Amino acid sequence: MQLTFGDAEGLGKRKQTRREIFLAEMEQLVPWRHLLGLIAPHYPVSGRPGRQPYALATMLRIHLLQQWYALSDPAMEEALHEIRTLRRFARLGGLDNVPDETTILNFRRLLETHGLAARMLEAVNADLVRKGQSLRSGTIVDATLIAAPSSTKNTDRARDPEMHQTKKGNQWYFGMKAPIGVDEFSGLVHHVRCTAANVADVTVTHALLHGKEDSVFGDSGYTGADKREEL
Structure with a gap:
């Protein structure tokens, strides 16, 4: 992730917004490694000829943002362009390309095609139980x-x-x-x-x-x- 001067300015000391507090909590609660492990076998591998896929971690984070904030594919793309906090959570710097609405749609379809959504929910709930959120x-x-x-x-x-x-x-x-x-x-x-x-x-x-x-x-x-x- 490449930071711009605008990104760096946003990291300065100031009062956290409710969105930032929520995303910081999600950063700690979501079992990232487990979810990435579920999806990775089905996700395109980078380095092959043709258009290179976005980082799996970035697409997973965008997918979760879309669910948490009930955003359509076009609205999710626009939000990533407009809201620095969401870009930062998705590990996108100011100089990085933002996935378009079709890429966001295709990632969701990949999860649906391989029946991963239900397994992801099970993984999250199991991890919460381990952390005492039984x-x-x-x-x-x-x-x-x-x-x-x-x-x-x-x-x-x-x-x-x-x-x-x-x-x-x-x-x-x-x-x-x-x-x-x-x-x-x-x-x-x-x-x-x-x-x-x-x-x-x-x-x-x-x-x-x-x-x-x-x-x-x-x-x-x-x-x-x-x-x-x-x-």
Whole structure:
């Protein structure tokens, strides 16, 4: 990473922002070596003819930034250009090229293709347990709608069969849903699933639990979960 005078100026003594404090905490909490070891066998090797890949550590950090701040691929690229703190976390100096939105997208697809996202979450949670951030006896379950334009098509130019529409309040949505299980005390996400938007929340409750709960909390969408056979 090459620093510019602007980068050096930003390293001077001053009050830390909330973003800087958060990223400093993530620097310590994320099991970087373990995650890099999971991805490395599937990542392009530098030194071969053609365009050279960005450092794996940089792409992993950008991917995590994108998840933490809920940024689209174009927004992530712009943020790296505009926000020095994010560039520094991604190990990009002022003279380094910033990965474009297509490169950011391709990295996420690489993780999806090889089923690495779930393994990364497991690795993070296992490391937190080793550090004393163990899961407690309560889990909060909830689901987030991930809307997509109703005209969204897959590679066969057909509507994606995994996406469906659902109604929330008086509004109709088309897309997917991400149900999660969250530790009641720490707020740590320990389970994530992905379903079509029209799948009832209560039907996936069992897949959001770690199995050692004394209590489970959810909104009205989970009414009757305790009576289901899988629980």
